[in-house]
Amino acid sequence: MADGRRDARISMMLGLLTRRGEVRVRLLPAVLRVSEATVRRDLAVMEERGLIRRSYGKITAVRPGAELPVGLRRSQHVEAKRRIGALASALIPRRPLTVALGGGSTVAFVARSLAGRPGLTVVTNGLETAGSLMSRQKVEVVLTGGTARPLSEDLVGRAAVKTLRSYRFDYAVVGADGISPEAGLTRFSPHAAEIDRVMLELAEHVIVVVDSSKFGRVRKAAVAGLGAVDTVVTDSRVAPEAVAALRGRGVRTTVVLVPPG
Known part of the structure; x- marks a missing residue:
């Protein structure tokens, strides 16, 4: 169940990146309605999967519009x-x-x-x-x-x-x-x-x-x-x-x- 909620948050973040190109990390706790610690863990998972790139307080998609893993x-x-x-x-x-x-x-x-x-x-x-x-x-x-x-x-x-x-x-x-x-x-x-x-x-x-x-x-x-x-x-x-x-x-x-x- 926890993995399902995490995947839903990751999908939401990828959707934001598709629409905006980049997203400031400090805005994510309010958007996702979770703690900063949860956001940090989610971003670590996304980096490990090769989905995002982090720099200067922002995230961008590594391959915008690419095929997502079926779990997401x-x-x-x-x-x-x-x-x-x-x-x-x-x-x-x-x-x-x-x-x-x-x-x-x-x-x-x-x-x-x-x-x-x-x-x-x-x-x-x-x-x-x-x-x-x-x-x-x-x-x-x-x-x-x-x-x-x-x-x-x-x-x-x-x-x-x-x-x-x-x-x-x-x-x-x-x-x-x-x-x-x-x-x-x-x-x-x-x-x-x-x-x-x-x-x-x-x-x-x-x-x-x-x-x-x-x-x-x-x-x-x-x-x-x-x-x-x-x-x-x-x-x-x-x-x-x-x-x-x-x-x-x-x-x-x-x-x-x-x-x-």
């Missing part, structure tokens, strides 16, 4: 991801199906909602996703082989692709690090993008789950254009014009209500 991403937009996961799972019919689930913190919430469903065969490259599915012992889970990416706790590479290509999927559910009408779906990692691309190629129906912070972002690795997507599920903090742009491209876009934040 789990603490971001939690309520939005929970509701997105519940709604996305409800879009998958209750009958025997074969489903591909990608890795990532939002897809893991889809897996939690699907875990009690009998008759499902789920193929995934996500270690957290697989763990969520196996918790209820109802779903038949196939974990791809491959090379583990510690940053995201997913499996990539030839072995993962080979496993996926031995199936045809009724549904594929994937996340994204960026989504825009022009660039479509993008990822930080070319290896992760390859896995998502194969899942989309082999699926009859494609659902993309993304919280509102991913809209308008374009990352370096292309997954697919919006023409490959049937449905996008996001949250109500997304800009209305972004939703309109997706719908204008023929993508069914569903928005779950979350409290303003």
Whole structure:
């Protein structure tokens, strides 16, 4: 629990750095509502992870906009991801199906909602996703082989692709690090993008789950254009014009209500 609160504070500080570029350390106790000693410990952890640089009473991000460790991403937009996961799972019919689930913190919430469903065969490259599915012992889970990416706790590479290509999927559910009408779906990692691309190629129906912070972002690795997507599920903090742009491209876009934040 303590680690979860720390990761939430670290995520908040990284969000401040994204918006401001740099932050004065003396302001952080008031912003985070913790003691100076807690801030010092948090900053030490961030330095150890290579996330920030400290100098002259300020902190800056070492790699602004870089992919964050999955432990930190789990603490971001939690309520939005929970509701997105519940709604996305409800879009998958209750009958025997074969489903591909990608890795990532939002897809893991889809897996939690699907875990009690009998008759499902789920193929995934996500270690957290697989763990969520196996918790209820109802779903038949196939974990791809491959090379583990510690940053995201997913499996990539030839072995993962080979496993996926031995199936045809009724549904594929994937996340994204960026989504825009022009660039479509993008990822930080070319290896992760390859896995998502194969899942989309082999699926009859494609659902993309993304919280509102991913809209308008374009990352370096292309997954697919919006023409490959049937449905996008996001949250109500997304800009209305972004939703309109997706719908204008023929993508069914569903928005779950979350409290303003």
